[in-house]
Amino acid sequence: MHIYHLAYLYDARADMSEITIKHLAEKLNLATSTVSRALNDSHEISDKTKKRVIELAKALNFQPNAYARGLREQKSKTIGIIVPDRVNHFFNLVIEGVETVCRAHGYSLIVYNSYEDVAQEKKIVYGLLGGKVDAVVMSLADEEKEVEHLKWLQERNIPIIFFDRIAQNVKGSKYVTNDQEAAYIGTKHLLEKGCKKTVFLGLSNTSIVGMARKKGFIQAHEELEIPLSNSSILEFGHDDVQNQAILEKLFYKLDRPDGVLAAAEKLGLSAYRALAKTKIKVPNQVKVVSFTNMQVADLLNPPLSTIAQPAFDLGSACATELIKGLKDKKTDFSLDKKIIIPSVFTARESSQ
Amino acid sequence: MHIYHLAYLYDARADMSEITIKHLAEKLNLATSTVSRALNDSHEISDKTKKRVIELAKALNFQPNAYARGLREQKSKTIGIIVPDRVNHFFNLVIEGVETVCRAHGYSLIVYNSYEDVAQEKKIVYGLLGGKVDAVVMSLADEEKEVEHLKWLQERNIPIIFFDRIAQNVKGSKYVTNDQEAAYIGTKHLLEKGCKKTVFLGLSNTSIVGMARKKGFIQAHEELEIPLSNSSILEFGHDDVQNQAILEKLFYKLDRPDGVLAAAEKLGLSAYRALAKTKIKVPNQVKVVSFTNMQVADLLNPPLSTIAQPAFDLGSACATELIKGLKDKKTDFSLDKKIIIPSVFTARESSQ
DNA sequence: GTGAAAGCGCTAACAA
C-alpha cells in the first residue's frame, strides 16, 4: 500500500518535473557523463551519439539545472549590476546597454537596487558572495563612506567595474561621463546668452558626480571672469515638494536669477515647475540648462536645454570590458583606469 | 579580546576563496549539519552552540552558497518577472512594486526583458526551468499567439501570475487595470468638452490592452450617439519618426481632428510633437488625452490630460498573492480570476 | 569513445 503510494508519486513526478541528464542517460542507455559531454559538444564523443542525445534533449525540452552547474563549476555565467535607483531612466538605459552585451555573449544579468542606501548596498554585495554572480557592474549608492565591502568582493575574485558614481578609493576600471566639462559647457552657454545671475542647483549629497558638475559651473565663471556669490550655489534634498517651494521663493524675488544649471533631472523639473507657477511672467526670462535624459525636453515651452549622458553606451562599454576579461581570465581588474564618455549638450532656444 | 581571536581566524582564512559551512565546522569542532542547523535557527540546537556558530559566521562574513542551497532544496527563494520592455516607465514602476514586496519577504527578484518578442519570451521561459525561479510574474510579449511555453511552466509547478498584457487562454490570476473604462472616461471627457472629431491612436499589435482601450473609445461614442468614421481609429507601428510624420499630415489637414485619445505614451508624445510642429496655430484647438505615466504632463502647454495606471500597486498586489501562495503551499494558482485596479484620469485644461 | 565515480556546498533523515 505504502509502496504503491510511493510509486504513484514517483510516476507523477516523472512526467511533471524536470528532465535531468540522468533521465536522458537512462532513455538512451548511456552514462550521464557521456550525455553531459555530448550536450557540451565535447570532441571525444562520436557524432552519432551526439546527435542522438541532442535530439532527445530537444524533444523533451531538457534544460540544464542552473544551480547544479553553478555549484559544480563555481561560476554562474551571470553578472550583477547594482544601481542606486532602478526607476531612474538614466540607469535603465545603462542597464539596457549592459544587458545587450550580456545577451550577445550568453551571460545573464541580475539587477540590484541599492535605493541610494549604503546599508542596502552592503547587504546586496555580501549576498552576492553566495556565488550568484561572476562579476559586478556598479554605481555607488551614495557618498563613498565605506568601501570594505567592495574590497572584500574584489578579494574574493569577483571583479567590479564602476560607472557614473564611481569609487575613489577602490582600484578598478571606471566609466564616467565628462561631468565637469559638460557642466562647464552648459554654464558657458548660459553666460554667453547674456545671463547676468546664474545659479547652480545641486543635490546635497557629496557624490562625485555632483561635485564635478559644480566644479564645471564654477570653472565657466572663472574663465569668463564673472564673479560668483555664495548664493549662486544651492543645495537641495530629496523632497520634491520642498525643493519646489524653495525655488518658487527664489523666482519670486526681484533679483531672481536669469540662468539655471540643474545638476539633476528632478531639480531641473522642479525649477521648471516653479517657473511655470510664478504668476509674474518670468519663465521666458529665465534660461534653464538641466542634466536629464527625459524624452520630452523639446516639448516644453520655453524649451529646456539639456545635458544628456550617453547611458546606453556607458553600459555596453562596461559590459564589454567585463565579459572580455572574464573570458580570457588574464585581465587584471584591479588596474586603476578611467574611461570618459562624453555627454551630449543640446541647446534649445525659445521660439517666442 | 574575543574579537581579536575572531580576527585571527579571519586572517587564517583570508586567502581561501570562500567560507563554507565546512570551514566553520572545522574551526568550531562541530559537524557541518550542526552548523547548518544552528545557522537556520533550528530548535534542536543549544543556544550556546547557536551563539558560537553565529558569531563566527558573522566574523568571517559567511554567506551560504545560493547554488548549493538551491540545488539541495529544489527551490530558489527567487521570483522572476518578465516584462515586454524594461525601459518603459510603467513596467519599471510595476517592477518596483514587486521588488518591494519580495524584499519584505526575503525573496530575490530577477527581471527578464522579452523585448516584445514571443521568441525571446519562450527562450526566457524555458531557461527558467533550470530552477532559477520558484514563480513568475509576467506581462506577455505581444499578441497571444503561443501559450504552450506558459502551460509547460505551469505543469512544472512554477506558478505564473499575469498582469497588464494578460493571457486569455491560460488559467491563472490576472491583474489588470480598467483599460476599457479608463479609455471610455477619457473619450467622454473629450466629447463633453465639445470635440466634434475625435481620433483613437493605437499601436498596431493586437494586444488585449490596446483592444480594451479601443473598445472604451468606441463605447463612449456609442453612448453619446456620436457617429464614428473608419478614419477615427488609427493604427501605428513602432517607428516614432514615421508615426510623427503621419500625425503631422493629419493635423495639417483642414478637417483635422480636435480630440485625440492616445492608447500609448509614445503615441501621445508623437501627437504632441506633431501638434507643436504645425505652423498654423492648432495646438490649443486640439485636446489630447493620453495613457501615460510620465511625470511632466503638467508642464506641457497646452496641457495633456492623462490616464495613469496604478503601476506600483499592480506590482505589489501580484507579488503579495504570489508569495502568500508560495508560503502556504496550498494555493491553487491555476484558478482563473481577474483583479481590476483602477487607473487615474487627470483632466488638465489649457489656461489660455 | 564511453563509463564509473568523486565532489561542488548544502540540508535532512537517521543514528547515537
Place this chain on the structure above:
DNA sequence: TTGTTAGCGCTTTCAC
C-alpha cells in the same frame, strides 16, 4: 543535543 551520511544535478578526472 550533536554526528554520520546520503544526495540534489552537473562536470570532470581517471579507467577501460
